[in-house]
């Protein structure tokens with residue numbers, strides 16, 4: 001154990017961890033970073049599956065804090081691939097000499113709060129023990145992958161891959177009979193690439209999802225120069241927006257627009273690509289009539305992409321209003337089903353009954369596979385925080401405290417867990433906003449709180465129960481006003497067996513959230529007990 005406590009332990013070396021580490025250094029704070037991966041990258045380290053891309057445009061999905069960095073990193077495509085985003089984060093780590101503060105290849109096992117010393121003792125699976133004044137959990141919102149509990153899952157003798165833990169050395173899938181389980185964003189992005197390699201691909205779909213083509217393109221020099229000139233305005237708009245990107249809904253409300261105008265707006269937002277389609281009209285995810293119109297437009301587009309009527313019917317979503325699960329952003333997903341060697345199995349009609357040595361059996365038949373790819377999602381928002389043994393005041397375990405759902409103040413402070421600051425945690429806009437900008441905002445809030453305590457002579461800050469309950473209830477109430485709150489999705493915890501239901505991210509918007517954080521800070525961290 002080190003003799004003197006460090007100022008901060010930062011768990012995670014993704015967007016939020018890198019940002020917080022480098023800004024802590026600039027303030028002269030001592031930090032120890034810990035990440036289970038062998039290098040920086042977070043999400044973009046682990047999710048190396050073929051076809052992985054971000055569904056936020058690269059001009060927006062990048063740090064804004066340093067204009068020189070922004071100008072020198074030349075994005076090549078409108079939606080960056082995983083390798084390009086990982087290279088970007090490696091570049092940032094090099095540029096600001098961040099790696100020296102990290103211990104890579106170590107996973108945090110436990111963290112214990114001492115009421116006597118007002119410090120956390122953090123232990124890792126490599127035997128490290130670090131004592132720290134503050135524990136910053138920059139562990140990501142989608143970083144605890146889950147595998148389905150299928151009978152016989154581990155008896156399969158072929159190759160098994162998980163999109164969220166894809167091997168660094170890409171496996172050679174050429175000529176192989178591939179099973180893909182899961183049709184969320186990861187499976188949808190991977191499919192065209194799996195189909196290009198495999199001799200046969202069977203997609204096991206439990207629920208059809210809405211996916212909108214990315215309309216990705218290279219950024220040519222003219223576009224890049226124009227983007228550089230426009231960057232200050234683009235960032236200003238993003239910081240003032242509801243979702244951390246510069247795009248806004250059509251200015252004329254749906255109910256005041258003519259049928260022709262509605263059609264033109266849907267057309268325009270469709271060609272903007274991906275998740276932006278759900279922004280076409282304000283209220284699209286909370287007003288049944290707008291949602292029905294968007295769904296009707298979507299279904300017309302889908303019908304032009306898929307040849308076989310049975311496959312088209314199975315690919316048409318029915319279980320949730322459009323946009324209330326994150327819309328997938330694809331490059332040729334639906335068209336892949338027009339290839340003869342690609343087959344769709346609708347698990348609603350034909351559920352999987354067993355996985356065995358050579359393949360998968362459903363209620364109808366057995367199919368032989370050489371490879372199974374699981375794209376089955378994450379224990380989102382809370383999983384990375386509850387998988388370690390984090391013990392706060394009176395030895396209380398976070399995992400137990402959150403059995404009935406997380407209670408946080410602003411997603412950052414957790415009652416009973418002093419000096420633990422969770423970045424992009426449940427109750428923050430995080431996944432409903434641009435994670436790059438949200439990570440900057442979260443890191444700044446955490447470091448300013450730490451500064452404030454140092455300047456005022458306090459050694460601990462803890463979210464008050466009443467303030468955290470009020471914040472959590474406020475988030476729940478906002479979610480209940482839209483269809484988001486009632487949809488079965490990872491936003492609501494419904495994708496994990498036995499997980500408490502509740503809307504996990506903050507849906508009140510990025511700018512309003514920032515204003516709330518600023519108000520709390522401006523009032524001397526109202527809602528936190530400083531001692």
Ligand code: N01
Nearest residue numbers: 053054055148182183184185186187206207326375376377
């Ligand atoms: O995970 P998911 P994901 N048998 O939870 C299915 C971000 N992301 O990794 O819907 C069969 O969305 C499950 O079925 P169902 C993005 O925010 C972004 O794809 O529960 N199937 C579902 O189809 C995204 O929303 C990008 O019925 C089973 C799938 O597995 C989030 O990450 C790219 C099953 C899981 O889908 C998560 O996406 C990738 C079972 N037992 C990810 N269990 C981009 O930026 C689960 N499934 C573009």
